[in-house]
Amino acid sequence: EAGVAQSPRYKIIEKRQSVAFWCNPISGHATLYWYQQILGQGPKLLIQFQNNGVVDDSQLPKDRFSAERLKGVDSTLKIQPAKLEDSAVYLCASSSYHYNEQFFGPGTRLTVL
């Protein structure tokens, strides 16, 4: 089965610019996650979708970050405007159910200058 796909793999932007990341989960997986991983740290959950509804977004900086999951399949994560501290790897993951094993994509490495 195909894995979780993410694009782009790398992105360099200047502060105050906008950026968007795309994720295509494993077919049939109801739960989709976006994580932020800063160098040297573990992944931090930003938002969790169950189908196209938000289950948890308690750690999403909502003044600048937004995410949507159209039709319960693909998802996009947007940052507007970006700050220097947003430099990180953004990981997308999916699972068949919310407490099952998660399958991660390769991530998008964002550098904000």
Next chain:
Amino acid sequence: SQQGEEDPQALSIQEGENATMNCSYKTSINNLQWYRQNSGRGLVHLILIRSNEREKHSGRLRVTLDTSKKSSSLLITASRAADTASYFCAPSEIQGAQKLVFGQGTRLTINP
């Protein structure tokens, strides 16, 4: 929400030796999962142990869970250079969204 705290933060051993990593958490869990992350790459799921299980094996991996002590351990036997990676434990909350909360991980280095 709780966080899995791994110990040690870094571990360096010789190829062929066994590596043991520990994880502690704070509250009741549905299950506990271990993941591996090779440098610059995404996370890979290794093993899931449910709250009513005490031990689980997968190849060279052995995971134990002690819910009374709120702790888990991951043992990698006969280590190989390819095992060099960061290892994360992730407890799954029993309440709410049952999300995983990752710790900072154990950085394992296998020396040839």
